[in-house]
Amino acid sequence: MSIEELRLEGICPTCYNFKHGGVYPKLGNKLLYEDELLMCFFESRPRSKGHTIILVKEHYQDMSYLSDEICSKVYLFSKMMMNILKEVLKAERIYLCTMCDGEPNHFHLQLIPRYSGTKIGSTNFVNERQSYIENLEIINAIKNKLNIINNL
Ligand SMILES: [Zn+2]
Numbered sequence: 001m002s003i004e005e006l007r008l009e010g011i012c013p014t015c016y017n018f019k020h021g022g023v024y025p026k027l028g029n030k031l032l033y034e035d036e037l038l039m040c041f042f043e044s045r046p047r048s049k050g051h052t053i054i055l056v057k058e059h060y061q062d063m064s065y066l067s068d069e070i071c072s073k074v075y076l077f078s079k080m081m082m083n084i085l086k087e088v089l090k091a092e093r094i095y096l097c098t099m100c101d102g103e104p105n106h107f108h109l110q111l112i113p114r115y116s117g118t119k120i121g122s123t124n125f126v127n128e129r130q131s132y133i134e135n136l137e138i139i140n141a142i143k144n145k146l147n148i149i150n151n152l
Helices: 003-008 013-020 068-089 122-126 136-150
Strands: 031-034 038-042 052-056 093-097 108-114
Touching: 003 013, 031 136, 038 068, 052 068, 068 093, 068 108, 068 136, 093 122, 108 122
Parallel strands: none
Antiparallel strands: 031 038, 038 052, 052 108, 093 108
């Protein structure tokens, strides 16, 4: 089934993909981190280089439905990823957004790097999408930093 068909049936495409696969392409090397709570991966149609998604596996419509414990974990993870992305990608700032306009919506956060010399402001949230260009050096550097932090 397509994303649109699932939505029309009131089925969350993300949850459906977890159970059955086939809705979204496999993440492959784009997957940076995964644990029992969340997954973190590069967006396949990034709005800037390093556009990253933090996806909570369980279905929540938006942030307001999270328990305080899960909310804390997700946002602390996001803060850690922001610092790693800044360091590895030499980004000047990392924008954070979460949208909840779809029905059904599967809660996730987006981290969108902004680089030195580029315009500031909220239009960065809707920059034209680019092709994803795989860079294993960057992927491995991020994974190494995640491993080091998680083993402290
Ligand atoms: Zn869902």
